[in-house]
Amino acid sequence: MEEQQYFKTVITSEHKLLDLHIRETFRYRDLIFLFVKRDFTSLYKQTILGPAWAIIQPLFTTVVFTIVFGNLANLTTADAAGDFVLPGFLFYMAGNICWSYFSGTLTVTSNTFLSNSATMGKVYYPRLVSPIATAFSQLISFGIQLVMLLGIWVVYLVLGGTSLRVTPMLLMIPLAILQMMLLSVGCGIIISSLTTKYRDLTHAVGFGTQLWQYASPIAYGLGLIPQKYLWLYMLNPVTPIVTTFRYALFGFGYFDIGYYLLSWVVTVVVFFIGLILFSRIERTFMDTI
C-alpha cells in the first residue's frame, strides 16, 4: 500500500496568480463550439430574415453615417491629411463593422458572470469558455458583414472611378481581427470580473462604449485630428486597429509602425490583466454575485 496517493484534481483555498486554466479550457473546445452554435442559432430563431439581420443593421447605420457625418457635417473620410478621400459609404461601413464587433463582444462578455450565473452556479466548466465562445459567435456576424463589404468593394473596383488599391497590407486583416478579439474580450472580462461585486459598471458599459466610439475614427477620418494631439489620440488601442483595417482593405490610409506596436502592447496587457482578474474572480464569484 502506498501512503501517498496521486490525485488528478486538487482544490485548495490558495490561488496561484498565473493559474489561468488555459489547458483545461482547450479541453473544453467542444463546448466552445457548441456555445457558438447555440448563440448563433438562437439569435435568429423565429425571425423571418434570419442571418440577413447581420447585414441589415450595418447597412442602415452606414447609410445614416454617410448622410449625417459625410454629407451634413462634412467630416473628412481620409485617415491621413491630404491623402485620397475614400468613398464615404465604404469608409463608414469598414469602421462600423469593426466597431459593432468590438462593442458587441465587449458588451456581451462584460456580462459573462451575471448572465451565466444560473449555469455556473450549478456546474463547473472553465469559465473562460463563455467569453471565448462569445468572441467567436460575434465573429460569425462580423464575417457575414465582411463578405458584404468585400462585395461592395468589388463593385466599386469594377465600376472604376475610384483609385482603390490592392496592396500587400491586405494580409494585415487577420491580424487586425485577432487584435480586435483580444482587446474586446480583455476589456469585457475585466468588466465582468468587477461587476460580480459592484453592479455600477454595468450601467457604465452602455454609454461608455458609445463614448469610446466617438473617441475612435469611426464616424470621421483620422485626418480630422490635429497633428499635435495625434499621439494622445493614438493611445486609444482601437484607433490603429480601425485605421490598419481600412488601410489593408482600401490601400489608402494611415499606418505608423510605432503606434501600431504600441496598440498591440496595450491589447496584450489588457488581455492578460483580464485573464488574471477573471481567473481570480471565477473561483468564488458565486458567493458574491
Added chain:
Amino acid sequence: MEELMLKIDSVSKLYKLGQIGGTTLRDELQRKMAKLRKKEDPTMRIGTKSHQKGETFLALDGVSFEVKRGERVGIIGHNGAGKSTLLKLISRVTAPTGGVISMNGRVASMLEVGTGFHMELTGRENIYMNGAILGMTKKEIDAKMEDIIDFSECRQFIDTPVKRYSSGMYVKLAFSVAAHLDAEIVIMDEVLAVGDMAFQKKCLNKMNDVSRQDGRTILYVSHNMSTVRQLCDRVVVLSHGKVIFDGDVESGIDRYMDIREETSQTEFDLSGKRMLYLPATVLAKMTYLRLLAKSKAVYAAGERIEFCLRVHAEKTVDNMLLRMELKYGDDSPVGTAIFAVLGAISKGDTVEYTLSFDPSLLASGNYKALFVIYEMNEFGSYNDLDAVCPAFYFTFEDGRNIHWDLNHWGHVCFPDLRAVSRELVEEARFPKEQDAEKGV
C-alpha cells in the same frame, strides 16, 4: 487495494453575513472613507451595532472524510447543515476558504437537472450541449447518444425544441444525459425528487447499476431517507458544518433523526404538539403523557408499552375514543391501533388514563406514535377532538435474529406463516394444465 477517489481534508467555507454582493461601489467607498476617518459606517442600517458588521458564518467547519472507489455515500443533515455548500465545493462551483479537496477523476455534478438546457435547441442538440457542459467531448456523447435517447423515453420528440417539452420530459432527458456521463464521481443533489415514480425508480436502479458495474463513486444528498436507503451504502451526517456521523446507513439516519436522544425521554408535554387542522378551541385536549415502568423508551420483544395519558375536558364529552397511529422514524406510516374507549368525561375535569399496547408485531426500529381522541355519537359518526404528533417516541428491538430489509419488507412482521401439509407430486405443472389435458 481500494482506491481512494475523493479526499476531503479539514475543509471549511466562510461566508460573510449581511450585505455582500449587491452593494454598490459608492457604498463601499463611503464605508472605506468612514473607516479612514474613524466614523460610523454611513451605509449601515440604523440600530445595528458596529460589531455585527463583518460577522461571518462558517458554513463548513473542518469537514474531513474519504471516499473510496465504488462507494455510494449519502450526505444528510438538516437544512443549513452545509450539505449543498460541500457539494458546491466538490463540484468546483466555488472555492473553499480552507482545507484541501483532492479528487481522482472527473466529477459530474447533477446539482440541478437540465443545467444549461437551451429552450430554442432541440432535444438532441441539448444532449450535446448538456454533455459538453458536464465535461464530455463530442465523440463521447456520440457514442452514448442512442442509450441516452432510449433511457429518456423521449425518442419521439428528440428533434423538437425543448421549449415544447412537458416538464416531465425535460427532466427525464436531463437526467439521462447526466446518468450516462463517464465521470468517476457522480454528485446528486435531490435531483430524483422530480419525475414520476416509475422514472424515479428507473433512475435509482440506473445509479445502482452504474455504481456496481462501473465502480463509480456516488455522492447523494437528499432529505428523502427512503431513497438514501435504496441508493447508499454509507452515510455522512452533517450538522452545523461539521461531520457528526460517518458510517452505516441505518445508524446514520437514526442520528439524523435525533431519535437516540428522543428515546431517552419518558415524559412528554403534549400541549405544544397539537396538529394544525384542529379548531383553535377544542372540547378536550391531551396534555401530558408518561411511559410507565421505564427509564428509557426502549422495548424488547414480549414487553408491553404501558403509559399514562392525561386528558382535560373543556366541555362534557359523552363517548370519547382514542386512536394511535404509528409512524416509523422517517415519518412513513406503519399502522394504526383502534380504539381504546375512554368513555365519558365531564366539563372541567382532568382525567388520567392508563393504557397499554403490544408492539410485538413490529420490526426493530425507531417509531413515533400519533394520538387522536375523538367523539362518537349514537349514529356512528365521529368528530376529532384533539390530535398530537408525535405523542411519544420509542425504540423496539424484536430480538429476531435476521437482517430486516426495511425497504422491501416494511415495518411489520406478521406472525405464523405456516406450512400446513407436505406432498410429493410428479410434475411441476400447473394443476389446470393437467386438467385440460385429461379433459381432451
